[in-house]
Structure formats: C-alpha cells, structure tokens
Amino acid sequence: MKVAIGQITPKTGDKEYNCKKMKEQVIKAAKGGASLVVFPELALTGYNCGDDFFRVAETLPGESTSYFESLAKAYDIHIIYGLPEHGLTDVLYNAAALVGPEGFIGSWRKNTLPGHATDLTGPGAFPDRRFFKNGSGLEVYETSIGRIGLLICYDIFYPELARLITLKGADFIVGISGSPSFEKDIFEPIVKVRAMENTIDFVFTNLVGTEGDTTYWGGGCIIAAGDAKRKVPGTPEICKASYDKEEITIGELDIHNKKIRSFFPVLRDLTSDMYENLKKAHDHLV
Known part of the structure; x- marks a missing residue:
C-alpha cells in the first residue's frame, strides 16, 4: 500500500484557500498511486486563528468532510486532515477526520493539550489549552486499507x-502535528521510537513553512518497523519529506508484515504488572 504525506503551509483562517491547496495534493497523491494521504494538524485552518477558532470550527461530519468525501470518491483515496471541531456550543476540540471513497469514517480528538512555550527564547505558548477541550477516546477504525x-x-x-x-x-x-522549528531535535527521534517500541508502522506529517510568527519544521516521514523494503538498509525510515517546503511524499507499506515481532518481541514481553505499577506511581505524584 502506498501512503502520501501531504506537507502544507496553511493560510490562517482561510479554509477555502487551504482546501484548494489540499485538493491539489490529493490529486498528486492519487496519481502517484497512494491509497491514503495524510495532512497535518489543523491543516484546514492553520494554528494561529486565536478567537477565530470559534468561527472556523466545524462539526464532524460537516462542511469540510463533505468536500473531502467527494474528492475521496472521485480519486479512490482515503484522506486524513486536522481541523478545529465544534462539540457542544462553544466547546472546541483539536481534531482530525478520516474520510474514504465510501464517505466519512470517523474522527479523533487530541488527548493531551500543550501549554508550554512555542519558542524557547520567547514568552508565547501553544493556544491549545486556551481554546480546546482535551479528548479522551483513541479509536482504531477498520477501513478497506487496514x-x-x-x-x-x-x-x-x-x-x-x-x-x-x-x-x-x-x-x-x-x-499529525503542527510542531514549530525549535522542537525538531526533540520531536523527530520520538516518532521513530514510537514505531520501534511498538513494532508498528508509523506515518507522520507536520506543518511546514511560516504561519504568522510560527515557523514549522516539516520533516514528515514514514517509519515501517516491520518492512524490509527500506530506503536506507538498516533503518526503518521508508521516506522523508523536506524540512522547508510544501510537497507530497509517497512511501510504500506492507502493513501485514509483522515479522519483526518474532525477533524483537516487545509486545510479547509486556506484563500487566508494568501498567499496575505505573498507575500506582502516578497516583502518588505530588
């Protein structure tokens, strides 16, 4: 299966512009044989909307899912993208939607909301805790591509x-992320670790370029923990997007190849004691 990373620089609050940009990348991905194209966090609106989040947020399913459903059907492709979601009246979530040729499939809400600085040298902070409520569910959706x-x-x-x-x-x-440039050296290795510690393939995409005062580091990648078809022998990285430009990057996954689990058995070696001890330690945090 081919998967496309859709790396874009959004225009803040301009959903029509951003949808048009994503449409162009959907078409490129489909022409490249991709079964799935993944766009970054808040790709629909940008990250710097401020109070305008209340204006540009949508219900799920909603206006943008209808737009992407038509594209998914026309080009026989699945699409994931980030957006602000309306829950109850004036309750917002930082969310992601999944649509496919058959229509709207499902959505996710960001579980953890950052409140730390967006720049190690400045006082700014991520807007999540100001505008969004944290989600709690982490659904796994059954689709025709896995x-x-x-x-x-x-x-x-x-x-x-x-x-x-x-x-x-x-x-x-x-x-999916909207990670600013100062986080690159912190964030980049974590993606690979999440794949390898779970022996599972991981598709990562990030915003790129500059939106307002924020510069994103791009660097999307596909980590195929169990796939022998690697771009660089001895590493799990299938493909890598650039750090500084908008583009479609396509990699190939064999999601049914989990042979790595037989000789790197981290899941086999898990014990319930690990989780029970973790909970006990967490309950005693001061």
Whole structure:
C-alpha cells in the first residue's frame, strides 16, 4: 500500500484557500498511486486563528468532510486532515477526520493539550489549552486499507497512547502535528521510537513553512518497523519529506508484515504488572 504525506503551509483562517491547496495534493497523491494521504494538524485552518477558532470550527461530519468525501470518491483515496471541531456550543476540540471513497469514517480528538512555550527564547505558548477541550477516546477504525489509529502532535510524546492504539489492534499509526522549528531535535527521534517500541508502522506529517510568527519544521516521514523494503538498509525510515517546503511524499507499506515481532518481541514481553505499577506511581505524584 502506498501512503502520501501531504506537507502544507496553511493560510490562517482561510479554509477555502487551504482546501484548494489540499485538493491539489490529493490529486498528486492519487496519481502517484497512494491509497491514503495524510495532512497535518489543523491543516484546514492553520494554528494561529486565536478567537477565530470559534468561527472556523466545524462539526464532524460537516462542511469540510463533505468536500473531502467527494474528492475521496472521485480519486479512490482515503484522506486524513486536522481541523478545529465544534462539540457542544462553544466547546472546541483539536481534531482530525478520516474520510474514504465510501464517505466519512470517523474522527479523533487530541488527548493531551500543550501549554508550554512555542519558542524557547520567547514568552508565547501553544493556544491549545486556551481554546480546546482535551479528548479522551483513541479509536482504531477498520477501513478497506487496514485498521488505523491516530495521535495528534503532543499525544506522540506519550508512549502510553501509542501503546494503547497498538494493543487495540491497529495495523499502523498516523501522527499529525503542527510542531514549530525549535522542537525538531526533540520531536523527530520520538516518532521513530514510537514505531520501534511498538513494532508498528508509523506515518507522520507536520506543518511546514511560516504561519504568522510560527515557523514549522516539516520533516514528515514514514517509519515501517516491520518492512524490509527500506530506503536506507538498516533503518526503518521508508521516506522523508523536506524540512522547508510544501510537497507530497509517497512511501510504500506492507502493513501485514509483522515479522519483526518474532525477533524483537516487545509486545510479547509486556506484563500487566508494568501498567499496575505505573498507575500506582502516578497516583502518588505530588
């Protein structure tokens, strides 16, 4: 199966512009033989909307899912993209939607909301905690291209969440982010670790370029933990997007190849004691 990473620079609050840009990349992905194209966190609106998040947020399913459903059907492709979601009146979530040729399949809500600085040298902070409520579900959706689980940006920092999706039976994990440039050296290795510690394929995409005062580091990649068809022998990285430009990057996965689990048996060696002890330690945090 071919998977496309759709790396874009969104125009803040301009859904029509961003949808047009994503449409162009959907077409490129489909022409490249991809069965799935993955766009970054908040790709529909950008990350710097401020109070306009309340104006541009949508219900799921909603306006944009209808738009992408028609594209998915026309080009026989699955599409994942990030957007702000309306829950209850004026309750927002940082979310992602999945549509396919058969229509709307499902959605995810970001579980962990960052409140730390967006720049190590400045006072700014990610807007998540100001505007969004944290989600709690991590569904794994059965599709014609496999069982898909998803994490949104800061969620990827938590090994417990990727492990949960793996144990729920995902064939591969998708991670979408809007990570600024100062996080690159912190974030980049974590993606590979999440794949290898769960012996599961991981598709990662990030915003790129500059949106307002924020510059993103791009660098999307596909990590195929169990696939022998590797771009560089001895590494699990199938493909890598650039750090500084919008583009479609396509890699090939064999999601049914889990041979790595027979000689790297991290899932076999898990014990319930690990989780029970973790819970006990967490309950005693001061």
